[in-house]
Amino acid sequence: MPEQLPSAIAESDSSPQVPKPEELVARSIAPVRKEFLRPLPPRKSSSAAGEDGSAVKESGESAENLNGAGLVKEKKKSKRQMKRERQQEKKSALNICPEIAKSGDVSSCPYGSKCRFSHDLEAFKAQKPDDLEGECPFTGTEDWCPFGLACRFYGTHKEGVSMAAGAHRKMISEINALNKDLQKLLWKNKVKFPNADAQLKALGLMNHGNKSMKKMLETGEHKEPLSGAAEENGNKPDVPEDLTEKQSAVIEDERVADDAVACEDRPPKKAKNEPEMVTSFNIDNGITVPKEDSECYDAMDSQVKNGDMALETAGSLKLHPRERKLIDLRDKLYLAPLTTVGNLPFRRVCKGLGADVTCGEMAMGTNLLQGQASEWALLRRHSSEDLFGVQICGAFPDTVSRIVELIDRECSVDFIDINMGCPINIVVNKGAGSALLTKPMRMKSIIQAATGTVDTPITVKVRTGYFEGKNRIDSLVSDIGSWGASALTIHGRTRQQRYSKLADWDYIYQCARKAPDTLQVLGNGDIFSHLDWDKHKSNCPKLSSSMIARGALIKPWIFTEIKEQRLWDITSAERLNIMKDYVRFGLEHWGSDRKGVETTRHFLLEWLSYTHRYIPVGLLEVIPQQMNWRPPSFFGRDDLETLMASDSAADWIRISEMLLGKVPDGFTFAPKHKSNAYDRAENG
Known part of the structure; x- marks a missing residue:
């Protein structure tokens, strides 16, 4: 087993079987200096008795899985029970x-x-x-x-x-909090989208045989089709729970990716026997525009239905590129949208360490249109985020165009990113994320509908393709620019690869060279030091910038390293100070009461499930550390550094207790991504 190689190094300095650093690197094992390696415990038999006499099966999991100290597998509860x-x-x-x-x-x-x-x-x-x-x-x-x-x-x-x-x-x-009045109207399906409807009609999407979309455009009501099983059984959609409690409780239920996308095909419930109304809100000051001041929307909607705007739609909604808002991502340090850990407090930490561009976690379009508070929490923006975007995911042009209009109207954002690369099965099975890579005409209609609806810059994030060995973005990159996208981020792996191999940067360079001058192309994958950043920049000057994802999760000071062009041999005390900043930001965001403290602790532990993979520069025989290196078990230069290097959930909890006090009785923690946490950091 590769994990046994470091122990062989510690046995004898003169042994001819001791692997050299180059050999370890070739096997993707981090070459930690011998004096810091921790001897592995003796191998146990296939089954060993625990302290309480119960038999425990041996596996490749950490000690917490074996003895129940901190990391446990909890039985999933139903939504009704929760x-x-x-x-x-x-x-x-x-x-x-x-x-x-x-x-x-x-x-x-x-x-x-x-x-x-x-x-x-x-x-x-x-x-x-x-x-x-x-x-x-x-x-x-x-x-x-x-x-x-x-x-x-x-x-x-x-x-x-x-x-x-x-x-x-x-x-x-x-800012960008969900207004309660807007939420109630979204629940009742009484918010209109005149720009989106007009753009969809101008693109002729209502004549493409999609009956549900045609009905939606004619009636002005948004309704996603039910899944086959639900439609056959006649299941009715649920009404979202009335959320009127304090803000900390609203944000507490940050959605898990699987739970969020489970609602992708569920339509919002339509209110009965109530008149239609159009409202517009200003989220920053909470001012509501009265119905009588919204007559222009009603008139516009009437013109759309009667076909009076058909001739001028292309000119009024499809802005000339020189008239559109511009966003410049060239040479800027871009923090990728990250599932779970990429929350507002973490983005504040990265901003303080040098990040230029930040983006919220991926939000499901239909959940936003249903007024789900937990999904809208992903759009929150801190005042320190001076160049901020949100990322949305949807399978159909009507969903995407309506949500970009809603975001443009109610939120303060600098750009809107459309995710077309998420590899999660439940997203792909709904036709969103990476599934769109197999439907270029659907990609076209979504991008055109979004860019024609708003003048906020629309960016797109994709993978190289769906199937391994069948890259296809190079054939679409020119079209994506002509469809109206301002920027394109390419993650250098296919959907089928997930994160199993190194990113294909040569292919990213190929796509960047084919892109028109009006389209900014960014690369994404395996950037873990300023040397990686510089290499990609010099290899392809046409590349506008690079997006940093897992590298920021493991060591958020990578932004400082890139700006200062150095490898920072950060001390354990300096790392603890960064965690203290995160805790302070978390308490400000989620609250300083009991729920807020435990929510902050939960997300701190999720982050610690990544940070322990960092190997201090002073402990390595070969620098810099690479993303695909497996860190062996090692001692740090002090007790705190050793604690931070532990892959034990019990040790992560100890670190949280240093910052947030003792955990409640019966507290347990299981990382959201569990054993595959290192491989599922990004949305796409």
Whole structure:
């Protein structure tokens, strides 16, 4: 087994069988200096008895899988069971009413006995754990903590600070929140999309035999077709849960990729016996445009239905390239959209370390159109993100065009990226992600519909192809530019390869050379040092830039290395300071109450499931570290560095306790991507 090679090095310096560093590199094993290698434990038999006498089968998993210390496999609960448990938990003493927590007065809740939260203030105080060390992230000079008594740093709160100061701080730091009025209209399917409908009609998509799309364009209502099984059984779509609790609870349920895309083919429920209305919102200040001020939308929609706009649509919606908004990604350090870990606090960390461009996690288009709060949370933007985009995924041009119009109208973004490379099965099976690589005409209609609907720059992210050995983007790159895309990011692997082989950068160069001058082409895959960045830049000057994904997850200071053109032999204390910044950003984003602290801990642990793969520069015999190297078990130069190098979930939990206090009783953690975490970092 390759994992046994490092132990052979530690046995004898004079042994002729000791592999040289070059041999280890050829086998994709990191050449760690001998004095830092950790001897492997003796091999156990096929089954060994645990401490409690139970038999444990041997496998290639970490120790936590064997002894249950930290990493466990949990039985998946149904959505109905999880909803019931959440409702029961809200009434427990753990969840005090937010209004009562802010004021400390039981009579301050406007809902009284109908409130979904507990009003037992004394019981809440009795069970509340001790405050955490450090200061509340909201109690600065002029700030106010929105969690009051529920804050885990309540002892550091200052007296006499007004609520207005804290509200002002929250408003200017994060934008693109989902307006509650807009959410209700999305639930009732009462938001119109005049630009998208007009563009779809101009492209003639309603005449392509898609009856559901034709009906949608004629009636003005959005309705994705049900899957075959659901349609045959007559299943009706569910109404999204009424989410009116505080912001920290909304963001707490960050969607898992599989759960998010499971709703891809579920249409929003149409309200009965209610008049149609058109509204427009300003998310930044919460102002709603009244119905009487929306007559222009009604008139425009009427013209579209009557065919009066058919002749001028191409000129009014399909802007000339010189009239469109421009985005310049050339030579900029681009942090890729990353599943789970690419949240707002992590992006803030990367911005502080030198990233120029940031992009939110992939959001499913139909979930956004249904007003799902957890999906809209992926569009949130921090004020420090000066060049920010969102990534969406959809299988049909009507879905994509409508969501880009909605985002352009309600959010502040610099570009919208369409994912056409996600390899996840449940996404591909819906016809989205990498599945679009097999349907170039569908790609064309989606890109044209999106770019013709809004003037916000539209970018596209793809893989080299669907099947291994059958690359096809080189034949489409010129067309993608003519369809209206501003930039194209090419991940140098096929969908079938996933992450099993090194990225094919020669093919990326080939595509970049074929691209028109109006289309910026970016490469993606295996960038792990400034040397990798420089190599791709010099090998193909036509390449506009490169996107950094897993390299940023493992060592976010890669942006600093590229800008300063050095290999940073970062110390364990410096790495811990970066984690402290992440925790502070997480508490500001998810909240400083109990739920916010544990949500921050969860995402910190997800991130630690990647960072342990970093090997300090001072420990390597050959530098720089490559993405495909397997790190052997090794000691660090101090105890903290050794702890950070552990692949044990129990050790990750120990690090989280250093930053967020002791974990609750019965706490367990299983990485979202589990054993394949290293290979499933990116969406596409």
